[in-house]
Amino acid sequence: MFSFSNYNQFNNMNQKTLEELQNEEEQEFLDVSDDNELELEQEEDERKIIWQAKDFSIREFSSMLQDGDLELQPEYQRNFVATPKIASKLIESVLMEVPIPVIYLAEEKDSTYSVIDGQQRLTSFLSFINGKFPNGELFKLTGLTVFKELNRKSFTDLEKEHQNKIRTTTLHTIVIKKESNEDVKFEIFERLNTGSIKLNEDEIRNTVYRGEYVRLLSELEDNDTYHQLVRKDNYKKRMIYRGMILRFFALSEKTYLNYKPSMKQFCNKELRDNRYLTDEKAKEYRNKFLDSVDMVKVVFGGNAFRRYVPGDTENDSGKWIATRINMALYDIQMCGFANYSKNEVLRNADFIREAMLDLMINNIEFIESILIQTSDKTVLKTRFKIWFNKLDEIIGNNEYEKRTFTYQIKKKLFEENPTCAISGQQILAIEDSEVDHIIPYSKGGKTELKNAQLVLRYFNRQKNNRQHLEESN
Numbered sequence: 001m002f003s004f005s006n007y008n009q010f011n012n013m014n015q016k017t018l019e020e021l022q023n024e025e026e027q028e029f030l031d032v033s034d035d036n037e038l039e040l041e042q043e044e045d046e047r048k049i050i051w052q053a054k055d056f057s058i059r060e061f062s063s064m065l066q067d068g069d070l071e072l073q074p075e076y077q078r079n080f081v082a083t084p085k086i087a088s089k090l091i092e093s094v095l096m097e098v099p100i101p102v103i104y105l106a107e108e109k110d111s112t113y114s115v116i117d118g119q120q121r122l123t124s125f126l127s128f129i130n131g132k133f134p135n136g137e138l139f140k141l142t143g144l145t146v147f148k149e150l151n152r153k154s155f156t157d158l159e160k161e162h163q164n165k166i167r168t169t170t171l172h173t174i175v176i177k178k179e180s181n182e183d184v185k186f187e188i189f190e191r192l193n194t195g196s197i198k199l200n201e202d203e204i205r206n207t208v209y210r211g212e213y214v215r216l217l218s219e220l221e222d223n224d225t226y227h228q229l230v231r232k233d234n235y236k237k238r239m240i241y242r243g244m245i246l247r248f249f250a251l252s253e254k255t256y257l258n259y260k261p262s263m264k265q266f267c268n269k270e271l272r273d274n275r276y277l278t279d280e281k282a283k284e285y286r287n288k289f290l291d292s293v294d295m296v297k298v299v300f301g302g303n304a305f306r307r308y309v310p311g312d313t314e315n316d317s318g319k320w321i322a323t324r325i326n327m328a329l330y331d332i333q334m335c336g337f338a339n340y341s342k343n344e345v346l347r348n349a350d351f352i353r354e355a356m357l358d359l360m361i362n363n364i365e366f367i368e369s370i371l372i373q374t375s376d377k378t379v380l381k382t383r384f385k386i387w388f389n390k391l392d393e394i395i396g397n398n399e400y401e402k403r404t405f406t407y408q409i410k411k412k413l414f415e416e417n418p419t420c421a422i423s424g425q426q427i428l429a430i431e432d433s434e435v436d437h438i439i440p441y442s443k444g445g446k447t448e449l450k451n452a453q454l455v456l457r458y459f460n461r462q463k464n465n466r467q468h469l470e471e472s473n
Helices: 004-019 058-066 084-095 119-130 160-168 182-191 201-208 212-220 224-230 233-237 240-253 263-273 279-303 327-335 342-347 349-362 364-369 377-395 398-403 407-416 457-472
Strands: 037-042 045-057 103-107 113-117 170-176 433-437 452-456
Touching: 045 058, 058 119, 058 160, 084 119, 084 160, 113 119, 113 201, 119 160, 182 201, 201 240, 201 263, 212 240, 212 279, 224 233, 224 240, 224 279, 233 240, 240 263, 240 279, 240 327, 279 327, 279 342, 279 349, 327 377, 342 349, 349 364, 349 377, 349 407, 349 457, 364 377, 407 433, 407 452, 452 457
Parallel strands: 103 170
Antiparallel strands: 037 045, 045 170, 103 113, 433 452
16 A cells, blocks of 8 residues: 555655755746736835636647647757656656646747746656667656556556556646746746756756857857866756856856846846847857867866965965966956957966966965956956956066966976975976066066076065065165
8 A cells, every 4th residue: 555654755865866966046936826827026116927727638748749839848858867767767657646746838939838947847758658768768657666567668668557647648848838928937937946857057048049149159068178168067068058158158248347246147138139149140149159278278277267365374385276267367368368369368377377266376366356256347357457467467468478487487497396496495386486587677587497496386476576675765
């Protein structure tokens, strides 16, 4: 006998397993009243979301998909994250008559439907009926704990009774009507996102703003060089790559000077304003992205978008935070080269890389701007201004190259004797060192190997501060 306590145990286990597929914070539910109209106030402008409760059987959903009236999600095959065991348990839930969470659809302008929430569930049901998972693998039930006798069976292997049960099961559905305001839809879809595998904001954008721009983002997220830099398979799988690329376009096209919080709304506006990109505009965007990615790879390599934490009194050795993307660094590194040619950037690659490292270690204002309230308008503008000014100093000023030692000289000194010439301490990481003029450049010292000494950045800064103080006195 299958008791209610057994059901609760099964349902909790199933829910927990699905939630473990994601690393996102819990999102709030939107309480839906009995009325068929929800009102949301945004920026002092009251706008309406029109919705309709409607039930569809799994058979109806299957017919809608075959007729082209239902879009589970553009390129959903690459975004189906439920395992065969989890998908099988959803089928078992239907046979057990376990209540299935509500499905949310958006009615498009042409009266077709796209799935806002419930894509994983619908894909599981429809894949089982069709006999294959989206990746082409055969769908045979596995891991069932109640209907154990059905394990290793496909839909066609089931008895007619079970087939009919699955086909005729009704899924409660809420349809967001096409008359609803698109600007508010995005926020509503986040709140209505109550499914076991929740949509993130980039997956929501993919549905709300479908068009040429989204197709371009879909194309660019597959760029191998970009993936080598970001190195986050789960980001790519959950369309976060698309959101990161959109963020680059928004900040580079509208410029950081026109940024207004929040970042999510700023990116939404960029996508909404250019939803139907012309071929010419798409080509311009594509080339900008590809050029930036190429330059970032050459300049920053495997440490692109990562923060360096210098050594301190407790730990002499500094380290790269290699496992985490710092989006503040991502913004300025991707956008920083937009105003320069590849030749200008690549010719100064070593100087640019060293300058970024120096800012992350020694410039307190810059460090705070990449760590604290990074989406704040003032903070964002601060880090962009610091970095853009530094790039202009390096690329637009021949004097910089004359007074700055090359990385080759630094590497040679480090390999020969990794000892600080000022403090006598051993330098454990080349990133913690810099090359100093033995005879100061301001006093005629040349920027050449015989006038170079390797020092820890901290002690060199102290020395320079003393020199500036003496000169001012």
